[in-house]
Amino acid sequence: xxxxxxxxxxxxxxxxxxxxxxxxxxxxxxxxxxxxxxxxxxxxxxxxxxxxxxxxxxxxxxxxxxxxxxxxxxxxxxxxxxxxxxxxxxxxxxxxxxxxxxxxxxxxxxxxxxxxxxxxxxxxxxxxxxxxxxxxxxxxxxx
Amino acid sequence: xxxxxxxxxxxxxxxxxxxxxxxxxxxxxxxxxxxxxxxxxxxxxxxxxxxxxxxxxxxxxxxxxxxxxxxxxxxxxxxxxxxxxxxxxxxxxxxxxxxxxxxxxxxxxxxxxxxxxxxxxxxxxxxxxxxxxxxxxxxxxxxxxxxxxxxxxxxxxxxxxxxxxxxxxxxxxxxx
Numbered sequence: 001x002x003x004x005x006x007x008x009x010x011x012x013x014x015x016x017x018x019x020x021x022x023x024x025x026x027x028x029x030x031x032x033x034x035x036x037x038x039x040x041x042x043x044x045x046x047x048x049x050x051x052x053x054x055x056x057x058x059x060x061x062x063x064x065x066x067x068x069x070x071x072x073x074x075x076x077x078x079x080x081x082x083x084x085x086x087x088x089x090x091x092x093x094x095x096x097x098x099x100x101x102x103x104x105x106x107x108x109x110x111x112x113x114x115x116x117x118x119x120x121x122x123x124x125x126x127x128x129x130x131x132x133x134x135x136x137x138x139x140x141x142x143x
Numbered sequence: 144x145x146x147x148x149x150x151x152x153x154x155x156x157x158x159x160x161x162x163x164x165x166x167x168x169x170x171x172x173x174x175x176x177x178x179x180x181x182x183x184x185x186x187x188x189x190x191x192x193x194x195x196x197x198x199x200x201x202x203x204x205x206x207x208x209x210x211x212x213x214x215x216x217x218x219x220x221x222x223x224x225x226x227x228x229x230x231x232x233x234x235x236x237x238x239x240x241x242x243x244x245x246x247x248x249x250x251x252x253x254x255x256x257x258x259x260x261x262x263x264x265x266x267x268x269x270x271x272x273x274x275x276x277x278x279x280x281x282x283x284x285x286x287x288x289x290x291x292x293x294x295x296x297x298x299x300x301x302x303x304x305x306x307x308x309x310x311x312x313x314x315x316x317x318x319x
Contacts, residue, residue, distance in 0.1 A: 049204065050205050058170075090177070
């Protein structure tokens, strides 16, 4: 399936792309558009203002994707807290690592294109998933 | 960034929301306040234009439409440099006030540092205060496009409070 989002990806779009590829559509292909009107007819848009897989109420797009695809894995919801606070910083969740992730993603997008940002952040989110999974199992930070 | 010779580009959000229910109205207003917008009129706010401010106002516009309101984004240039400078001054004044509030809280905390008695700040509370004020400072800086002198004062006061907190465990030893 083809998925489309806005060019110049930051934390929410990078995390959504990872989430879609890992948990929704292993064959996901991503296209990046400068203008929402350029979303190809055969692509599902996400994190684009006004579309379904986007911010709704207090949710960022990552949370919306979790709800729409009924992904209830608590590890993914812990990642949602990270993404939400990095993206919106509204204090809804306690995610002290969020400002660091926000900076890292913004910094990366200054020197790399969107395709490459997804290539680089894929393994990062895989690792974050493993970290939070172990943390939830252990009840404390894994070593 | 804002006070340049020829006016720069601004992103304007024009919006209208039904009076009832009031929850989306106040949610939208909270979002706009967190972004540090300049209010140009009823349902018209502005920010200096860059990719980030544009995106943030795009999200607010989507939120307004979701709540059965109408919204439009405009890119605009003030007609005169003076008009832009006035806009920048208004925003700087609002940030200056927020920085002063942070500084005052830090100074009040400092006065309660060290010494004994009911007025002195327990170390844990001291650390929490530092953490909260640093976070507040970070939020204000994020919506600060003007860097008024009050910013450095607030940063200095919070860091002084943090140094005092680091030195506090000596006093903590005296607690039962």
